[in-house]
Amino acid sequence: MNFSRIFHNLNYVVSALLFLMGLYAVTVKPNIIKKLIGLNIMETSVFLLIVSVGMVDNGVAPIVTEGYRNALEAGRVVNPIPQALILTGIVVAVSTTAVALSLCLRVHEKYGTLNAPEILGRDVL
Amino acid sequence: MNLAARQPVLLVAVPLVFAATCPLWGMWKRRICFYWALGGMSVTAFLAWSLIGKVSQKAPLTYNVSGWRPPWGIQIRIDTVGLLLACTITAMSILLLLYSYRYVEKEIPTQRIVYYYTLLLLIFTAMLGCSVTGDLFNFFVFMEIFSITSYALVAISGERRAIRAALKYLLMGATSSLTVLLAISFLYSVTGSLNMVDIGQVLERMGRTSSPYLPVAAAAMIFFIAGFCVKAAVFPVHVWLPEAHSIAPSPVSALLSALVIKMGVLGIIRTLFTVYGRGFSSFSEVWGALATVLSWAAALSIPVAAIMAIMQTDLKVMIAYSSVVHVGYIVLGISVLSVQGFAGGLFNIVAHAMGKGCFFLVAGIIIYKHGFRRIDDLKGLGRSMPVTAGAFAIASLSIVGLPPSAGFIAKWNILYGCLQQSQYIQVVLALFGSMLSAVYCFKVVYYMFFTGSNVGAKMDEGPMTMLIPVTLLAAGTVFFGIFSALLMPTLSNAARVLLAR
Numbered sequence: 001m002n003f004s005r006i007f008h009n010l011n012y013v014v015s016a017l018l019f020l021m022g023l024y025a026v027t028v029k030p031n032i033i034k035k036l037i038g039l040n041i042m043e044t045s046v047f048l049l050i051v052s053v054g055m056v057d058n059g060v061a062p063i064v065t066e067g068y069r070n071a072l073e074a075g076r077v078v079n080p081i082p083q084a085l086i087l088t089g090i091v092v093a094v095s096t097t098a099v100a101l102s103l104c105l106r107v108h109e110k111y112g113t114l115n116a117p118e119i120l121g122r123d124v125l
Numbered sequence: 126m127n128l129a130a131r132q133p134v135l136l137v138a139v140p141l142v143f144a145a146t147c148p149l150w151g152m153w154k155r156r157i158c159f160y161w162a163l164g165g166m167s168v169t170a171f172l173a174w175s176l177i178g179k180v181s182q183k184a185p186l187t188y189n190v191s192g193w194r195p196p197w198g199i200q201i202r203i204d205t206v207g208l209l210l211a212c213t214i215t216a217m218s219i220l221l222l223l224y225s226y227r228y229v230e231k232e233i234p235t236q237r238i239v240y241y242y243t244l245l246l247l248i249f250t251a252m253l254g255c256s257v258t259g260d261l262f263n264f265f266v267f268m269e270i271f272s273i274t275s276y277a278l279v280a281i282s283g284e285r286r287a288i289r290a291a292l293k294y295l296l297m298g299a300t301s302s303l304t305v306l307l308a309i310s311f312l313y314s315v316t317g318s319l320n321m322v323d324i325g326q327v328l329e330r331m332g333r334t335s336s337p338y339l340p341v342a343a344a345a346m347i348f349f350i351a352g353f354c355v356k357a358a359v360f361p362v363h364v365w366l367p368e369a370h371s372i373a374p375s376p377v378s379a380l381l382s383a384l385v386i387k388m389g390v391l392g393i394i395r396t397l398f399t400v401y402g403r404g405f406s407s408f409s410e411v412w413g414a415l416a417t418v419l420s421w422a423a424a425l426s427i428p429v430a431a432i433m434a435i436m437q438t439d440l441k442v443m444i445a446y447s448s449v450v451h452v453g454y455i456v457l458g459i460s461v462l463s464v465q466g467f468a469g470g471l472f473n474i475v476a477h478a479m480g481k482g483c484f485f486l487v488a489g490i491i492i493y494k495h496g497f498r499r500i501d502d503l504k505g506l507g508r509s510m511p512v513t514a515g516a517f518a519i520a521s522l523s524i525v526g527l528p529p530s531a532g533f534i535a536k537w538n539i540l541y542g543c544l545q546q547s548q549y550i551q552v553v554l555a556l557f558g559s560m561l562s563a564v565y566c567f568k569v570v571y572y573m574f575f576t577g578s579n580v581g582a583k584m585d586e587g588p589m590t591m592l593i594p595v596t597l598l599a600a601g602t603v604f605f606g607i608f609s610a611l612l613m614p615t616l617s618n619a620a621r622v623l624l625a626r
Contacts, residue, residue, distance in 0.1 A: 019307065026300055035296055042303050046310055053314040081197075081319070085262055089306060092269045096299050099273055103280060103292045110285035120293075123286055 011052035018045030032107065032114045036100050043093040047086050054082030132172055133188040133201040136211060137254045140169045144246035151239030158242040163222045165246060169253070170215035173208070180208050181615075182622035187259070195259075196323045202259030205619035206394060209471060209612075210256035213478050214384055218249045220594035224486055225376045227588045231493045232282050232374040241281055248274040248380065255388050261309050262319045264395065268305070268356070268388065272298045275385055279373045287372045294369040297362070301355030305392070308348035312400075315341045321395060325403035332407025342401075343411040349396040350415055357389025359419070359456055360426030363449045367433075370448060371441035375489025378441060382448040382485060383478040390455050390474065393419070397459075398623040419460035424551040426453035427558030434565045440491070440500050443565055444484045447524060450558055451477040457551060458539035466542015467620035468613060473535035475612070476523055476605065480532055483520035483598035487513050490587040490595065500569055505578025509585045512592050514573040516599035521566035523602035526559050531605035534613070 006013060018041055025038025059078035060071035071077050104114065111119050128135070143165030150157040180186045185204035189195065203211070222245065229238050251274060254267035276298065280291035313319060315338040316327040328342055358366040366386070370378050397416070401408060427450050434446035451473065458470025490513045491497050491506065507514040523532035536559065543552045586592060605612065 023300070026296065032292065032296075039296070039299050039303070042300070046303060046306050049307070050310040050313070053310065079317075082313070085310075085313075088262070088266060092266065092302075095273055096269070096295070096302075099276055100292070100295050100299070103276070103288055103295060106280070106283075106288045107285075107292055110288060119289055 011048060011055070015045045015049040015052065018042070018048065021045075030116050030118075032104050032116055032119075035116070036097065036104065039100070040093065040097060043089070047089055047093075050082045050085055050089070054079050131188065132176065133186055133203055133257060134190060136169060136172050136176075136203075136257055137201075137250060139172065140165055140246055140250040140253065143168075144243055144250055147243040147246055148239055151243070155235075155238055158239050159222070159226055162242040162246050163219065166215060166218040166222060166249060169249070170219055173211040173215045173253070176203060176208055177212065181205055182619035185259075195320050196318050199263050200259040200320055201257050202322070203257045205615060206391070206471065206623075207256040209475065209616070209619075210387065210391060211253055213387075213475055214249060214252050214256065217380070217383055217478060217482055218245075220482070220597060221245070221376045221380055223590050224379075224489070224594045226590045228374065228376055228489055228493060228591065234283060237281055237283075241278075244274050244278050244281070245380070247271075248278065248385070252384055252388055255391060259321055260319050261312070261321055261324065261395075261400070264321075264392070265302070265306055265309055268392070269302055271385060271388060272302060272356075275369075275377075275381055278377045278380075279369045281377070282372075282374055284372070286368075290365075290368040290372045294365045297355055297365045301352040301362075304348050304352035304355075308345040308352065308396075311341050311345035311348065321399045324400050328401065328407065329403045335407070339407055343408055346396065346401055346408065346411060346415065349400075350393060350419065353389045353392035353396070354419075354422070355389070356386070356392060357452050357456065358386050358449055359389075359452060360422045360429060360449065363426065363430070363452075366449060367442050367445040370445035370485075371439065375441070375485050375492060378445070379482045379485035379489070382445065383482040386448065386452055387455075387474050387478070390452065390459070390470075393456065394459060394623070402623065402625075416460045416462055420457055420548065420551060423453045423456035423460060424548075424554040426450070427457070427555050428561060431558045431561035431565065435561060435568075437565075438500055439498050440488050440503065440569065441485070441498060443500065443569075444481065444488060447484070447562065447565065448477075448481055450562060451481065451524070453558070454536060454539055454555065457555060458535075458542060461539075461542050461546050461548055461551070462624060463542035463545045464617055464620045464624055465538050465545060467624060468616040469535050469538025469540075469542060471616045471620065472531070472538060472609070472612060476531035476535045476602065479598045479601040479605070480520045480523040480530075483516055483595055483602070484524065486591070486595045486598065487517040487520070490591050493591065494585065494587055500572060503569060503572045504576045505573070507574035508578055509583055510587070511584075512586055513595060514570075516595045517573065518570045519599040520602055521570055523606065525563045525566050529603060529606045531602045531609065534606055534609040538613070 022038045022042030026035050056078045059076050062077050150161050180203050182205045185202050188201040190199040248271050251267045251270035258264050276291045276295045280288045316324050318324050355362045370381050430446050430449035434443045437443040455470045455473045458466045523530035526532040526536040
């Protein structure tokens with residue numbers, strides 16, 4: 001087992017672990033708030049993955065300044081698209097969480113509990 | 126400013142502007158929102174329908190947003206499939222808005238009517254965006270907009286079961302969206318592109334040079350299909366659908382069943398054929414296996430969901446299960462990989478939109494007039510509501526798939542496609558499902574027309590603004606059944622291009 005290889009790809013390993021943790025929370029935890037936390041962990045893991053993809057060691061933003069030409073020649077210019085994607089992704093995640101939390105609030109108001117199996121057990125379809 | 130050249134982007138921009146300004150009108154006078162929404166969607170419908178005949182799958186209409194060239198900027202790319210969906214969405218949107226005019230007073234609290242029309246405009250915008258965009262991440266963003274909007278629309282009545290259904294829908298929908306985002310990031314990490322056609326070309330090059338990153342792209346394909354299957358409610362992951370679609374207000378149910386789940390199907394088409402189609406040779410094993418799994422899941426979903434539909438006592442839950450049946454047909458047609466089956470699947474998107482739209486709107490009229498939800502309560506409604514019940518009977522021909530309806534043409538082509546590929550078990554399952562569909566549809570028709578009445582035989586129809594959409598949808602299923610030649614050749618051509626390797 002090559003540990004240095006894992007170390008160099010630590011971001012990806014952590015991202016995969018976070019994704020699985022989140023998925024576990026969403027599917028297994030009975031508490032709805034915990035499910036939402038899991039959902040947010042999953043979101044974060046995907047963001048981490050995209051940011052890691054765009055990572056360049058000692059990278060330079062693609063803005064034309066003095067150091068830009070050297071960085072360009074050394075291949076150290078960072079692609080800005082992953083960051084832009086993450087920004088959009090964060091906005092989407094925040095709005096999903098906002099809608100979800102307001103629904104949770106209403107569910108708690110109407111059912112008096114946040115336990116998913118208990119809520120599903122009431123007025124069955 | 127040359128507006129004609131900007132028509133592709135206006136298709137998304139116009140409803141978006143109308144959606145954003147709708148609450149402002151609502152602050153002044155609530156009633157204006159309806160006319161504002163109807164006006165906005167009429168303009169959009171004109172924009173979409175005037176493109177008919179100008180695009181084909183081979184030569185799509187493209188527009189570079191802000192002038193950025195394709196691999197970098199967002200490209201709007203209207204091909205036959207996109208235009209088919211855009212036309213269906215805009216046509217349905219007008220009918221649904223017209224229907225909502227009176228229906229909102231029944232199930233939606235007065236202070237939320239403004240939000241209701243705003244959300245409707247927003248969901249149409251997002252679906253139009255999904256159908257016309259050529260950019261994968263843009264597709265994801267629009268997908269999230271219509272998903273979040275539909276969670277809100279399911280919960281808008283404020284009833285406790287509606288809120289529970291919306292939360293359940295959200296938990297599954299958001300997880301599936303993340304799966305899609307994960308797939309996009311996988312694909313971006315190995316191709317460095319977000320434009321669907323460009324990714325296809327990059328994958329093809331990677332396949333030729335047998336790049337070591339191909340397994341990542343293959344894994345992305347699996348995540349894509351898994352995510353879109355939840356959105357489309359394909360059999361094992363359909364569990365959110367019956368509750369969310371049946372408890373939402375009826376026009377919203379019609380919208381969700383007729384259009385929103387089709388966006389998941391669109392996602393499957395876009396990824397499986399536009400993105401991965403060209404690089405097929407390098408993925409033949411994974412790609413073929415996925416198509417097989419999809420076709421089996423779809424074929425199994427048809428009888429299983431039909432049996433579930435038969436067991437229901439609530440009319441709207443029954444109709445919702447019937448949507449799972451039809452998504453099964455559409456996905457079966459697409460995944461069986463024959464031109465005729467694919468064209469049939471695309472045709473079923475339209476046929477099912479009309480048939481299922483009509484079903485839910487009829488259920489809505491019955492709820493509006495009598496508050497009946499149980500199938501047993503519908504006895505003798507055919508006498509007091511002949512137009513409503515008649516429309517249901519005609520639409521059920523299409524849902525079951527009997528000639529001369531649009532549903533028949535769609536199913537016939539899908540099954541023919543399966544036979545061409547010698548998928549005999551799928552054909553048997555689909556035919557069996559059709560027979561079961563006849564049971565649950567004609568049970569309702571039988572109750573409506575051939576049993577003693579419990580509401581009296583006096584004419585007591587719903588309001589005109591509700592009857593017109595229902596009648597038009599029912600007439601549409603027959604019209605497209607008889608004049609299927611208007612659509613089928615175009616769809617076959619599109620299918621041929623998409624399936625060409």
